[in-house]
Amino acid sequence: MPKWKLVTEFTFDSAHYIRDYDGPCGRMHGHTYKVRIEATSAKLHSSEFCPHPVMVADFRTLRWAKKDITKGGLDHGILNEIMPEDYETTAEMIAKFIYDRTKEKLPEDVQLKVAVSETSNSWVEYEDE
Numbered sequence: 001m002p003k004w005k006l007v008t009e010f011t012f013d014s015a016h017y018i019r020d021y022d023g024p025c026g027r028m029h030g031h032t033y034k035v036r037i038e039a040t041s042a043k044l045h046s047s048e049f050c051p052h053p054v055m056v057a058d059f060r061t062l063r064w065a066k067k068d069i070t071k072g073g074l075d076h077g078i079l080n081e082i083m084p085e086d087y088e089t090t091a092e093m094i095a096k097f098i099y100d101r102t103k104e105k106l107p108e109d110v111q112l113k114v115a116v117s118e119t120s121n122s123w124v125e126y127e128d129e
């Protein structure tokens with residue numbers, strides 16, 4: 001079936017610690033998190049900014065997490081305070097958190113894959129097939 005795949009990448013800067021971690025990651029520290037979101041659909045849709053069905057998903061909608069925390073994003077925040085308690089602040093759960101929040105903003109048929117990197121040598125990817 002013909003389909004589109006959008007890819008967008010962005011960064012945000014935040015502090016975190018991993019609860020009960022035996023090592024430096026258990027102390028408050030910061031990362032420039034890199035995020036890559038892939039959105040796939042066989043249909044085009046309107047968006048919160050555009051009334052015409054011409055997009056898989058609006059890049060502006062996909063990039064919500066790069067906004068300042070005072071504007072609903074994750075930038076310049078403390079992830080342990082922003083994320084609900086059932087998410088820990090590992091890259092795995094940050095990817096799931098971004099996936100879950102982004103999915104809420106999109107039409108049901110849009111498939112997502114979210115990748116998160118804390119450091120230049122490690123990535124995690126999350127999707128729900």
Ligand SMILES: Nc1nc2c(c(=O)[nH]1)N=C([C@H](O)[C@H](O)COP(=O)(O)OP(=O)(O)OP(=O)(O)O)CN2
Binds near residue numbers: 018025091092119120
């Ligand atoms: N599977 C995961 N492992 C670790 C995570 C994680 O989110 N998922 N997170 C951390 C820490 O948050 C830490 O900040 C990253 O540590 P580290 O991999 O040690 O990063 P460095 O770039 O400093 O690695 P060096 O090898 O010391 O250069 C840890 N593990």
Ligand SMILES: [Zn+2]
Binds near residue numbers: 016029030118
């Ligand atoms: Zn860290």
